[in-house]
Amino acid sequence: MDFNNILTDFKDGITTIIINRPKKLNALNQETINELHQAFKDADLDEYTKVIIITGSGEKAFVAGADISEFADYSMEEGEYLAANGQKVLFDFVENLSTPVIAAVNGFALGGGLELAMACHFRVASDNARMGLPEVSLGVIPGYGGTQRLTQLVGKGRAMEMIMTAGMIDANKALSNGLVNHVTSQDELLSLCEKIAGKISQNSSVAIGAAIKAVNANFQECVNGFEVEIKEFGKSFGTEDFAEGTSAFLEKRKADFPGR
Template structure:
């Protein structure tokens, strides 16, 4: 696919996806969602890539929201289809990707932008980050999983307040709430994400895949997280990575995981 609104960089087992619509503050439109879908699939299928970092171009915005001009005139059915397709194609896909995804939140992450960051496995923000779900100020609600993921991350009461006031919080408040893991200067944002990604890449990609699956199961209404953990734990014992990891530990050497 020829990317118009994003670009991909690969460096030492890390893939960096940058959303690049600076004139629109990196707002999500259909084309961008499609490109991100393809890019995530491409990097997940690349066995050399062990971690993905998602960010926005420039310092003003990670993603300032959805491109409202695309759906302002939609009917009820069209709007429901938009939300369903978007969640399946991008947001749920990212959440359940077997390759870890870190959101490097630089600047505004509003509406669909915050929803995209929340779909990532965890988040790191810069000091100039501003995060919120302002949809009710437009007469609508978050439609890409925001009403579900935000309470999971920061608690029901705080999520209700943030959604109902259409307010924004900065990086300091976001880390206090548990919405992001770290807050650093804009200059330090990508270097810290790369440092964390490098640490992740030293570990078993197979075990990480099962860990993501087990953790996510605990937040699903129709799944038993403990049962998922037990199954995944046992499955790990049949992998080459487990054999290598335990052998390396007993032999007091660094593991060289085969990834199978």
């Protein structure tokens, strides 16, 4: 499928999605959000894709925020729909994919950009990355899950400070706060993500999808994460991947998971 605002590439079991609006610092407009939804959906349904990497084009920005020109004149009702639809179409959708998603954060990840990175399963940042939620400086709050996911990742106090000050933190601060898993040079960012993705790809994609579901259950209201874990653990025993993994272990060989 041809896209206007993103590029996709597949190699060695990894689908890389690149947000490609460099003149807008890769800001998210509605067309880009819808294209990202389709690209993530296609990759998740592709049996050959074991890991998805999302990044921004150029050296300045992962995503510098939402395209404010699209919603500056919205009413309260339109604003509420904007947030609800965006969360459903992209941010919650990415978080709940069964295929692991790594955010390769290059440069600015602000507002909706940081919210997109936080919706991914984990994040790797280049040493020039700058992250923040500046929404209150515009008279609004984060609307794509930022108030919730930032708090989950860095704790209530740090999240409150970042949101209230509308300030940015650098990559090393993000690392120490638990917002990103690794920091590397911009030149090595994608190669490090691909190295990690390669390690993930060696394991059972079925088990990884079940683990994502169980981990996410911990953050859902009225859901007992322990019960979800027990159920997903039990279901694993009925998969071909479990049969292959245990056989390979007992036979002292490398597993060749069928992904079923």
